Amino acid sequence: MRWLFALLTLTRLVVGIEYDEGLSRNKFFPLAAAAYSNKPEECLENKVIGTKVLGKYVAPCNLRKSDHCFSFIGVNHKDKALILSFRGSTTPEQIVHEVLDTIVKPEVQTFNDTKVGFYFYHAFDQMWNKDMKVDFERYQAKFRTYDIWVTGHSLGGAMASLCAATIAFDYPKASERVVLYTFGEPRVGDKKYADLLDNHIPNSFRVIHNRDVVVNIPIIHAGHFWHHNTAVFYKNDMQNATDYIECSGPDRDCTFKHMRFQTSIEDHLNYFGMRISDYGLNSCKPVAARTYGTPRNLTDMAN
Template sequence: MAVTAFSPVPEKCIKDVFADGVLIGQYTVQCDDNVNNTCSGFLAASASAKAIIMSFRGTHGHGELGQEFIDTLTQPPIDFIAGGKVNPFFSNAFNKLWNAGMKDAFLSYKNRHTDYSLWITGHSLGAAMAAIAGGTITKLGYFAPEKITLYTFGEPRVGNKDYAAAMDRLLPIVYRVIHHHDMVPHLPLKGMLGYFHHKSEVWYNNDMKRGDPYIVCAEDEGAKCSDSESELIWSDHDVYFGANIHFALNGCKKL
């Protein structure tokens, strides 16, 4: 579902994965002053899984990537509703999407399906927004924390140590999945402006083929996981479990 957020027609992939899956809504906003930089996400649901699915799209183009980098270097982290401080670009991107209809649709649907769980996911920038979504929704009491599962892929460092501690307190089911030499989870650099990862990391020190082993670091910035890797490359960020950002453009029947 993380890669599905890159598709202009996510309902195709949703139906391929969940026979009874429904698209609640897809939301796209201008991320910053550059009209070409957009952020996007969708809400879906499955009655058989009894779950609401919230997915956020990753970085869209080099212009957006450049703006993320500039904002990180020139703007200090800002206060986060759940505690600590977070990257201003990530926070503003999430809030713009959240207030562009996503929040209202989410609350309306979850109030009609009180027995559902919530699955939140995203890749890259989408992973950062997914983490902020999880912390926000839990802090505001919209969902019981034990009914929320947060899975992110290639998540950059989102906030400082106080933010990481707040996330660790609020959300018991969190997995930051990292592919081998993926460089993005190492950005911003650990400690720069206070940036620090929350737990828990799942590191695949391999090609992520079916059945490949992985290491779980249940603490913040686990030394035995990707922090132990010195060789960092961009290509490992583009592909997770054999799927790249183009994988779901016309559905997920390849699964």
């Protein structure tokens, strides 16, 4: 299997894949929001019609087992898509754990010689290896002609990134079907990790709302944390479907050009004019954007 992965690294020709704004706004955004609910099917019935939830997964996000992460696998036969969506951070305590683990604990070496953040790695690893991996293998084989849509917001975006990298590394034949759209994704791993995604998941976009503070965390450093491509910047309230900027250059160039003043918590919590967690909890029915406050506790086990 590893020889096939290496061969694809040498032979892949990355064509210019463009950001699909309608797909991002109307499909991936509600799919990411749905993960904030323990009953994502209610959200999908209202917004991504025809999507069936095949499995829901809960696992500790950290080795303390004090935080819990949630994800789901779904399928949409009309869109010919197998869907994997990951929930973002849900409590202030969880955010503190993420930050402390990232700052204090060394990155984890994975995918041969790449390094990723300690908290992100263990959050995804415990989720994936509990039941999700087995179900993914079964469904990706069953729907072998379907695209594989992977998404998430915030921590969920980091886990979605790791999911896409895992598919690229462990299931190289399936990697060409992966479509990765994340919202407010932090830096997950080092430059080698970013290169892994860039080389094998070309249909990959990190959507960024204006001055979202999380996208510039951890601080850029090629040997520690580096963003993968492609960044999509909405320097506005995201209401105009044509008003965005794509940046597919090195992370340092995109950061210095477009991400020098990433200081807004509100921009991180609100995407496409809605508080993403509220939107998911409200069955993907419209909700207004709102200012920063104590997030609702969403760590109840999935029903």
